Amino acid sequence: MHTLYYDFPLDAKKLIQNKNIAKCDIKQSIANHLHLIMTTHFGECHFDKAYGCALWKVDFNNLANDSKLMTLLDESLFTSLKKYEPRLGNLEIVVEIEQKDLSTGLITSAQIKKHVIITIAAIVKKTNEHIEFEERFYIAPLSY
Numbered sequence: 001m002h003t004l005y006y007d008f009p010l011d012a013k014k015l016i017q018n019k020n021i022a023k024c025d026i027k028q029s030i031a032n033h034l035h036l037i038m039t040t041h042f043g044e045c046h047f048d049k050a051y052g053c054a055l056w057k058v059d060f061n062n063l064a065n066d067s068k069l070m071t072l073l074d075e076s077l078f079t080s081l082k083k084y085e086p087r088l089g090n091l092e093i094v095v096e097i098e099q100k101d102l103s104t105g106l107i108t109s110a111q112i113k114k115h116v117i118i119t120i121a122a123i124v125k126k127t128n129e130h131i132e133f134e135e136r137f138y139i140a141p142l143s144y
Contacts, residue, residue, distance in 0.1 A: 005029035008036065026124060030087055031133050034120060037080050038135055053080050055116070058139060066097040066114075077118065088122040088131070100138065113138040 006015075006029075007022035014021045024032070040052035054076035058069050073095045081091055100115040120133045 008032035026087065026126060027129070027131055030085065030124065030131060033085055034081070034133050035135060037084060038077070038118065038137075051080070051084060053077050055137065055139070069114075069116075070095040070097055073116070073118070077120075081120070087125055089125045090121075090123045092121045094119040094121075 003026065004023040005026060007024040008029075011021045037051070038053055038055055041056040042052045042054070043049045045051040054072050057076075058072060074093050077093050077095075078091065081088060081093075096117040096119075098115045098117075099112055101112050116137045116139055118135045118137075122131055123129070124131050
């Protein structure tokens with residue numbers, strides 16, 4: 001029997017009214033939660049100030065080199081996922097950063113952003129299935 005999880009974003013109004021709301025499987029539930037952790041700034045959740053990751057800390061950090069930024073993100077995500085996503089085992093995180101020119105030709109100045117690619121591979125403990133998740137962000141300022 002497959003357990004169904006609430007899909008993201010959660011429709012709280014329907015939940016309160018005891019109506020049917022969208023559901024998903026465990027892999028999609030984990031993917032939704034990984035996205036939420038990555039896009040949450042430390043301190044943003046009032047119930048737990050440690051929930052989130054350091055992605056927002058590096059958003060406007062143009063001075064640190066890419067190696068330091070990758071290490072900071074990797075360590076932050078690993079710590080957060082170990083604590084807040086207990087459904088995963090054998091966690092592997094790869095963080096890559098590259099420069100992207102987003103100039104459209106309509107703007108006379110160059111628009112260069114850092115492109116962060118985060119790949120997470122793990123085993124879903126409940127099903128022993130492999131899961132792989134990739135998220136891409138542009139930082140300075142953050143967008144996805």
